[in-house]
Amino acid sequence: MEAKQLVHLAEEFGSPLYVYDAQKIQSQYQRLENAFSKVGSLRINYAVKALSNISVLKLLKQFGAGLDTVSIQEVQLGIMAGYTPERIIYTPNGVSMEEIEEVAALGVQINIDNLSILEQFGTKHPKIPVCIRINPHVMAGGNSNISVGHIDSKFGISIHQMPHLLRIVENTGMHINGIHMHTGSDILDVEVFLYAAEILFETAAHFRELEFIDFGSGFKVPYKKDDIQTDVEELGTKLSKRFNNFCKEYGRELTLCFEPGKFLVSEAGYFLAKVNVVKQTTSTVFAGIDSGFNHLIRPMLYGSYHHIENLSNPAGRERFYSIVGYICETDTFGSNRRIAEIKEGDILCFYNAGAYCFSMASNYNSRTRPAEVLWHEGKAHLIRRRETIDDIVHNQVILNFEKEEVHN
Template sequence: MQLSDQNTYSIQNIDPHHFTEKFGSPLYVYDGATIRRKVQELQHAFPGINMKIKYACKANTNLSILRLMREIGVELDVVSPGELEMGLIAGYSASQITFTPSGVPFEEVREAVDAGAIVNVDSIPLLEWFGQTYGNTKPCLIRIKPNVAAGGNAKIMTAHADSKFGISVLLLDQILEVVKKYDIKIIGLHQHTGSDIKDAEPFLKVADILFETAKHFPDLEIVDLGGGFKVSYLPGDQITDMDLLGRKISERFKKFCSEYGRELQLWFEPGKFLVSESGYLLVNATVVKEDPARNFVHVNSGLNHLIRPMMYGSYHHILNVSNPAGEPKTYNVVGYICETDTFATDRTLPEVKAGDLLAFLNAGAYGFTMSSNYNARQRPAEILVDQAEAKLIRRRETLEDLLKTQTDL
């Protein structure tokens, strides 16, 4: 079944009413075909390059999503011991997992190394500790901060001078001094500029910085350019031209490898790019309130299930699944949390009535993974539609789930 509106947004392979009747509402739905297509899109952008995709799984850590990624040849980037363990449970070998911490206790790094994952070192103190602890017996990557500002907004920029992430490229001499002191085995350099970068220029700028920095490390195997490719949220949204970016990055990478003296692997770590478009949050309208200032559509969900609009000001396109051809009206779409909890402001939708089923698009990334139990609300179920099969991949939470870690019962 395909549902669409005048803006050509559509739900493919999904029957929303059938799924909410069977699994309840609110409900997260993921389309495996979309994930497969996005992986192929990235692969096809870099023909002839020894390129590896490392899924930044903080975007969506459901084990079924991780298993799908493994099935289609995508490896893993994790940021915590919990994500590392999930990757192992999903069937990844530790050598297929990169651990990219951000100022974590060094004991977490030890856990990752002991498990067999490759660590991405993000600070001079951690580099010192790594050298003191392992010398040249364990390989690692170094996360370089190129001091380039790019991304959708300040909250998702990660490579500018004021960002907490990585070691500033201006500290290269200090990095090299520590590496030499402990004879640390550096097999790769990494950077991640941010998210929602639509132009090729920032990627090219940081690539040039990383390629130049790499010349100071003689034993590299990997150059990792991170992720951050722009996906479409608004109607007519400009997205990253992957073919153009792939062509330009490939040209620079081949030139760098020629100058370096051997072919290296080029890594990317997309998260949102691979899973965002695959996801839908299905909700029901509970109350339609006509107010002198605004018309409000209240729904049976909130920032506890999808925090991106409130946290980042993110746009999620909304379809009225129950009345797609209704008369257009303007609403504020709001949640049921006892806070200012707004999904959309002054949004034009086909007329909404209580009980109507609405679909929030681009909900596959940073939806469930950033959800909470605020207001003692339970998190929704998740299903995966793949290879003509719809499978429940997480049951709906119950009050008992919220209470089971409390001891004074």
């Protein structure tokens, strides 16, 4: 989207504001489809946790996506968005058996990553098809917070526990219809991912009633100019060939599944904020905006990089700024950034704000959360209104501690 369009949206809907470009989401979806066009059966399940607005879910449904969910609430959002239970996979971690059974009763595909839960579920519900999440012990990403396939991860059933896993399946007589892995975000090396895929193929060969193999996701997107990103075209060529060969060895065609979140929506998102104050100190020039890590926590939580541009003065003389928020503790979006000269009232844009940004927003400092807008077919559509103080207190039960006057 162009700077003038984004500034206009900030003027129309106020700031701070999240904006999502539907065309970019679609082009990313089609890019992944094209990369794996040689696979007989492909399913792309969007990872709801990245951005869970119902309108975005409905948009992805139009493209043919299924959903990857991690909570019963995400399952419920998917059903509200019009997805049938068969198009949803549920991959929780550390949840209660009651929640898993509640989701299973809806007809959603269950994915289990724990031997204890697998045995309990298989004993009680041996006829319900189950997918098994394997931990391949492969570090495919560069950030330990979001890489979840390594040996110290809490996710998945270790490949070293295969004898125990197979014994549970045999003893319960349960139906295993899928094998799954997820290495986490920021896959840096296609060959490392393919190595993990081989481990998954070896695991899959133990089960004769499979319908699909799910390779998770974690495709890295670029955050700055010339940044490294996952070569999905190379991955598509190499993994498709290996997958098709495995299907021949297995004896029938299986569905290849992916669960992209960040890959589909990250680059489609823009976070717009207004500059409240420009503050010169003895060593730094701060640009303080009308937002904070309550709206965009990733830089403080992960140390993630978001390119920042001054939309109000894109061709201005560049200076160095630290962009900070209004939260009453260290609240930094970017330090010592080279940005076109900033004045109070200017609109700044944070790029790559589509994934894990609004979905991780909070009401910290009792601040309200921003509005969300979807730019679709040349028009702006409000898909979440800006919160008010009424939203913050809506679920509070307010006690009255004032003593009533006593009249004689």
